[in-house]
Amino acid sequence: xxxxxxxxxxxxxxxLQGAVVPHLAVxxxxxxxxxxxxxxxxxxxxxxxxxxxxxxxxxxxxxxxxKYVGVFALTRACAGYLAGxxxxxxxxxxxxxxxxxxxxxxxxxxxxxxxxxGAFGYPLRFTxxxxxxxxxxxxxxxxxxxxxxxxxTSLRDFERARHKATGA
Amino acid sequence: xxRYRKPIxxxxxxxxxxxxxxxxxxxxxxxxxxxQQAVELLAPVQAAFSQTAQRVREAAAGLSExxxxxxxxxxxxxxxxxxxxxxxxxxxxxxENERLRQLVGFSQAQPxxxxxxxxxxxxxxNWFSYAVMDKGSRxxxxxxxxxxxxxxxxxxxxxxxPRTSTVLFLVDRDSGVAARVYRPGDQKTLPxxxxxxxxxxxxxxxxxxxxxxxxxxxxxxPGDRVVTSGxxxxxxxxxxxxxxxxxxxxxxxxxKTATVAxxxxxxxxxxxxxxxxPRPEEIP
Numbered sequence: 082x083x084x085x086x087x088x089x090x091x092x093x094x095x096x097l098q099g100a101v102v103p104h105l106a107v108x109x110x111x112x113x114x115x116x117x118x119x120x121x122x123x124x125x126x127x128x129x130x131x132x133x134x135x136x137x138x139x140x141x142x143x144x145x146x147x148k149y150v151g152v153f154a155l156t157r158a159c160a161g162y163l164a165g166x167x168x169x170x171x172x173x174x175x176x177x178x179x180x181x182x183x184x185x186x187x188x189x190x191x192x193x194x195x196x197x198x199g200a201f202g203y204p205l206r207f208t209x210x211x212x213x214x215x216x217x218x219x220x221x222x223x224x225x226x227x228x229x230x231x232x233x234t235s236l237r238d239f240e241r242a243r244h245k246a247t248g249a
Numbered sequence: 250x251x252r253y254r255k256p257i258x259x260x261x262x263x264x265x266x267x268x269x270x271x272x273x274x275x276x277x278x279x280x281x282x283x284x285q286q287a288v289e290l291l292a293p294v295q296a297a298f299s300q301t302a303q304r305v306r307e308a309a310a311g312l313s314e315x316x317x318x319x320x321x322x323x324x325x326x327x328x329x330x331x332x333x334x335x336x337x338x339x340x341x342x343x344x345e346n347e348r349l350r351q352l353v354g355f356s357q358a359q360p361x362x363x364x365x366x367x368x369x370x371x372x373x374x375n376w377f378s379y380a381v382m383d384k385g386s387r388x389x390x391x392x393x394x395x396x397x398x399x400x401x402x403x404x405x406x407x408x409x410x411p412r413t414s415t416v417l418f419l420v421d422r423d424s425g426v427a428a429r430v431y432r433p434g435d436q437k438t439l440p441x442x443x444x445x446x447x448x449x450x451x452x453x454x455x456x457x458x459x460x461x462x463x464x465x466x467x468x469x470x471p472g473d474r475v476v477t478s479g480x481x482x483x484x485x486x487x488x489x490x491x492x493x494x495x496x497x498x499x500x501x502x503x504x505k506t507a508t509v510a511x512x513x514x515x516x517x518x519x520x521x522x523x524x525x526x527p528r529p530e531e532i533p
Contacts, residue, residue, distance in 0.1 A: 099370035099381070107518070109454045110375055119412075133296045136262070144287045146370060148377050151270035155263065196378070201270060203377075204422050205452070205471050213454040 082126070082240055085215040090236070091138035094118040099146050110217040112225050113187065115142055115153075119161040120186050120226070121233040124179075128165030135161025152197055177228055184223030191215040282375045285410040288381070296383055361485070363522040366389055366396075369413070378421035378453040378515065379404070383521065385412040392484050395524045401489030401512030402426065402477060403521050414523075418515050419458060419490070424450035426461060427481035428490050430473045430507070444469070445478055448509060450491055456515065458491055460507040467494050467505055475509050485524070505506040 082090075098114045105111060112240055115138050123131020143150040157188030172176050192215065195205050271297055280356040364383035384390050386409050396403040396416045404424060408415035430444040446462040460475055473493040479486030498505050 091290070095373065096291065100296075102373065103371040111455065113374065115373065141287075142373060144284050145291055146373055146381065147377065148273075148372070149270050150273040150284070151266040153374070155266050155270070191375075197270065198376070210452075210454065218375050233374035 082237070086236075087134065088137070090118060090233075091115075091141055093133065094184075095142055095145060098142075105224035106218060107221065108217070110214060110221055112221045113218065114229070115139070116157060116160055116190060116230040117183065117222055117226055118233065119157045120164040120183055123161040123164030123231045124182075124230065125233055125237050126165070127168055128162045131163075131165035132158045132160030132170075133161070133247075137161070149198075149201065149203075152194065152234060155197065156190050156194045159193055160186050163189065167181065172201045179226055179230055180223040184219040187222040188215055188219040191218060256456075259467055279459070288410045288413050292369060292381070292383065306433070320448055322469055332414075346513075356490045361524045362526045363397075363523050364390065365520060366523055367520050368518055372453075374452060377423075378418040378450065379407070379415055380518070381521070382414050382416055382521065383412070385414050386411050387411045390414045390526050392441075395488065396521050397486045397488060397524060398518065398521055400514075401491070402484065403513050403518065406523065414438055416523075418450070418454060419448065419511060419513075420450040420453065420515055422450050423459070425481075426484055426490060428475050428477045429478040429486075430460070430467070430469050430493065432470070432473050436524070442467075444450065446507075447478070448475060456511065457494065458509040458511055460493070460509050462505040462507060465498070465503055465505055468507065469493055471495055471509050475507075 102111050102131045104113055115116055116222075118140055119131065120136040122134040126134075135157035136154050138152070139154035142153045142157075157163055164182070167182050167186075195207065195215070197212060198205055282496050287367045364384055366384040366388075368380040370381040370384050371381050381392075382396075382442075390406060390409055392406055392409055398404060402419060404416045404418040404421070405419040406414050419426060426448040428448045430446070444467060445464070446467075448458045449461065450461045451457060451459055458475075460469075462469060466519040467472055475493060477484040477488040477490060479484055489512040489513045493507045494510050495508045496505055497508075
């Protein structure tokens with residue numbers, strides 16, 4: 082993916098996450114579009130690219146809208162990398178697998194986030210957070226993953242077709 | 250060496266990021282130039298998206314309300330016949346309102362100056378609770394300024410760039426507000442010494458506040474009102490924080506904690522007022 086497209090996707094996901102996604106909240110839980118894009122990126126391009134995209138989009142989120150700079154860069158990088166590893170082990174075109182992998186990755190990312198925040202003294206109640214945020218958000222993200230994955234696949238195909246057409 | 254280059258670089262990047270987190274985890278007086286510029290750059294786009302999303306949401310809500318409108322229509326026709334009576338009532342209320350305003354000198358007693366701001370983006374995660382506003386240092390906004398609505402206290406400004414600023418909501422776990430409890434119309438039952446405490450946010454996933462009451466003898470009850478005490482030096486006294494829902498004591502009976510319903514609905518906030526002179530010379 083060309084660098085400016087890479088950055089535009091990260092920035093676009095972040096803008097939508099900050100301005101639009103809060104309106105999609107179910108109860109107290111909202112989906113995590115930036116994470117979903119990072120996971121889809123990892124699933125499509127492999128662990129290194131996934132980790133890279135996760136890091137850049139997470140860092141953008143930290144700088145633009147974050148409270149602790151670096152937290153989302155680290156967690157998103159891990160998520161993208163793990164998704165990339167899953168790319169070789171699962172048949173991701175299967176809808177249920179895609180939903181399951183995304184939900185699991187979302188839960189792992191949130192657990193990592195909780196661990197990091199706990200290490201830096203941010204007060205979080207583990208069981209309560211698991212019940213009210215981590216698991217519902219995992220489910221919500223999982224359910225939305227086919228949509229985001231489809232979008233990212235179309236973008237990749239478009240990029241490939243353009244690449245072939247220009248012969249670059 | 251070549252085969253270790255990537256793992257070593259990755260490790261260094263992780264270490265650098267963890268250091269960055271630990272540095273920014275503390276309360277910062279000023280945000281970095283890079284953060285300011287990045288926020289400034291994206292603010293107009295966020296504002297445009299936020300407005301569009303709001304309009305789409307309102308349109309969707311409008312469609313779902315169409316069925317209700319038919320039923321309402323019948324009821325409204327009925328009410329229309331009562332309109333002359335309502336008009337008369339309105340006139341009386343207006344006159345009464347005017348008298349009361351004059352009586353308490355409300356407009357003169359208002360000690361604050363406000364700057365109105367619109368929320369253009371919210372925190373994108375499920376953990377924290379804050380929002381970006383479309384007013385910044387160019388509009389006279391500074392760190393720690395209280396943010397309110399007509400309903401009550403929203404939070405305080407924690408980050409400022411020239412054209413935007415960030416408000417940390419009361420419900421965020423990093424939020425703490427010095428407060429006191431009062432019982433409307435029955436002040437004698439709640440001595441001042443017993444009514445002070447600190448209101449703590451419980452995180453985005455829990456839309457209630459906890460009031461740690463300093464005195465274990467406090468006779469705080471459900472229905473009591475919680476307002477800012479002014480003791481913390483950040484918030485002026487008397488701003489509505491919420492209403493007590495329940496009170497629990499610890500096992501040893503040394504302290505009490507009240508669960509407080511916030512006076513403000515944080516999910517529906519679109520516009521807010523920033524108090525630009527939170528410490529006026531005289532506060533009634």
